[in-house]
Amino acid sequence: MNEVSFRVEPGEIVGFLGPNGAGKTTTLRMLTGYLAPTSGEVRVDGIDAVRDSIEARARLGYMPEGVPLYREMRVYEYLRHRGALKNVDDVADAVDRSLELAGVADARTRIIGQLSKGYRQRVGLAEALIADPKILILDEPTSGLDPNQVRQFRELVRSFGGEKTVLLSTHILSEVEAVCDRVIIIREGEKVADLVPGDAETKLEDVFAELTASRSTEGAS
Amino acid sequence: MRSAWVVMKRELGSFFVSPLAYVVLTAWLVWNGVVFWVLTEFYARNAVSSGAASPLSAFFGGSSLFFIPLLVFVPILTMRLIAGERQSGTIEPLMTAPVSDASVVLGKYCAAIVMWCVLWLPTVIYAWIMRQHGTVDWGATAASYFGILLLGSYFMAIGLLMSALAPTQIIAAVLSFVALGVLFTVGIGEFVFDGAAREFCAYVSMWGHMQSFSKGVVDTRYLFFDLSVATLAVGLSIGVLKARRHT
Numbered sequence: 001m002n003e004v005s006f007r008v009e010p011g012e013i014v015g016f017l018g019p020n021g022a023g024k025t026t027t028l029r030m031l032t033g034y035l036a037p038t039s040g041e042v043r044v045d046g047i048d049a050v051r052d053s054i055e056a057r058a059r060l061g062y063m064p065e066g067v068p069l070y071r072e073m074r075v076y077e078y079l080r081h082r083g084a085l086k087n088v089d090d091v092a093d094a095v096d097r098s099l100e101l102a103g104v105a106d107a108r109t110r111i112i113g114q115l116s117k118g119y120r121q122r123v124g125l126a127e128a129l130i131a132d133p134k135i136l137i138l139d140e141p142t143s144g145l146d147p148n149q150v151r152q153f154r155e156l157v158r159s160f161g162g163e164k165t166v167l168l169s170t171h172i173l174s175e176v177e178a179v180c181d182r183v184i185i186i187r188e189g190e191k192v193a194d195l196v197p198g199d200a201e202t203k204l205e206d207v208f209a210e211l212t213a214s215r216s217t218e219g220a221s
Numbered sequence: 222m223r224s225a226w227v228v229m230k231r232e233l234g235s236f237f238v239s240p241l242a243y244v245v246l247t248a249w250l251v252w253n254g255v256v257f258w259v260l261t262e263f264y265a266r267n268a269v270s271s272g273a274a275s276p277l278s279a280f281f282g283g284s285s286l287f288f289i290p291l292l293v294f295v296p297i298l299t300m301r302l303i304a305g306e307r308q309s310g311t312i313e314p315l316m317t318a319p320v321s322d323a324s325v326v327l328g329k330y331c332a333a334i335v336m337w338c339v340l341w342l343p344t345v346i347y348a349w350i351m352r353q354h355g356t357v358d359w360g361a362t363a364a365s366y367f368g369i370l371l372l373g374s375y376f377m378a379i380g381l382l383m384s385a386l387a388p389t390q391i392i393a394a395v396l397s398f399v400a401l402g403v404l405f406t407v408g409i410g411e412f413v414f415d416g417a418a419r420e421f422c423a424y425v426s427m428w429g430h431m432q433s434f435s436k437g438v439v440d441t442r443y444l445f446f447d448l449s450v451a452t453l454a455v456g457l458s459i460g461v462l463k464a465r466r467h468t
Contacts, residue, residue: 033317034316034466035466035468057317057318062314064314068310068311068312070235071309082318084223085224
């Protein structure tokens with residue numbers, strides 16, 4: 001990774017776009033403190049995420065790619081556990097609220113390993129929301145969802161607009177156009193664009209193809 | 222420290238709802254039941270000639286039968302601790318939660334110690350059985366259990382470290398098995414070498430360790446050895462988790 005500098009304003013919903021292997025997940029992992037950058041600076045809500053990692057981590061909700069969960073736990077048990085780990089004051093209340101918000105209240109007592117992919121995804125979202133963070137970081141949040149679930153999810157994220165800051169990574173262009181205020185495109189560990197989707201002169205698909213496809217054709221020849 | 226408690230509770234909860242827990246506990250009790258039966262038979266048939274003075278003290282360290290199952294069961298109990306999370310990907314939410322690396326490791330370690338105690342708790346019944354048919358040296362029995370706790374504190378720490386190092390559970394189990402096997406074998410060097418090497422091997426020897434405790438002798442050298450190895454291994458595990466953020 002190099003030369004990826006960007007800033008997300010409070011209340012903004014930003015799409016993080018790039019072909020597979022561009023470094024989206026790596027960037028998000030540095031933001032969430034899972035990986036430490038070898039150089040450069042990461043600030044979360046003004047806090048140095050390298051030096052005061054725990055402080056910074058306390059301010060964000062993160063849904064990793066693939067949504068890894070403890071499969072043997074029940075949904076509410078998992079959320080309670082995560083709530084306790086994140087120092088939530090009223091855990092029972094927070095569990096109810098986040099289950100409701102993520103639309104998984106009906107799966108409350110089910111065992112996570114027996115849930116469908118769509119449900120697991122929403123459990124992951126409920127987990128990210130448990131401590132009511134101001135900042136949400138979602139890594140490919142809609143991969144594996146059916147079209148209805150995708151639409152529900154997008155509506156939910158849009159409803160956070162203005163209230164929560166959302167950074168979501170994806171390689172689905174329509175997703176960015178549907179939910180994001182702004183889009184950052186990276187390629188091979190470098191930022192190549194920072195633009196507002198839906199502008200008259202920018203057709204996202206063309207921009208994306210132009211910025212990212214050239215290298216892969218080179219690679220093919 | 223509250224987060225270490227949360228991590229420990231999750232670890233134990235997951236362990237005791239898994240079939241693995243009950244397979245391990247049952248296999249463990251069957252094995253030890255057979256060992257205890259053979260030892261009592263032996264003492265009932267033969268006049269005590271040397272070594273351990275009672276079936277109980279023989280059980281708690283008079284024979285290598287005590288250690289062979291441990292070399293297998295300890296890796297099975299500890300392999301999941303960190304390598305399991307890495308394999309399932311749950312390490313990512315865990316390490317991005319606002320908790321220190323130290324509390325994650327300490328929580329896991331405490332869970333492992335509780336598992337160790339659960340393993341040994343049913344063997345108290347052997348002392349009760351002996352009490353029905355004769356006298357039990359309760360002082361020596363208490364010292365034996367204290368020795369077992371010390372032994373566990375460093376066995377589990379080594380298993381934890383291997384689980385932190387290994388990419389998968391199986392590799393973690395193999396590494397712990399090898400580490401404990403080497404330590405056990407080095408201890409046997411007490412009967413092989415002379416001089417300083419002999420001293421060293423005797424110091425490391427888990428066999429000598431348990432022989433001493435099972436006779437009721439609490440040797441502070443063993444205490445020091447166990448606790449320093451445990452502290453070192455737990456500390457290194459924290460270091461491994463920290464280092465993983467930089468790869």
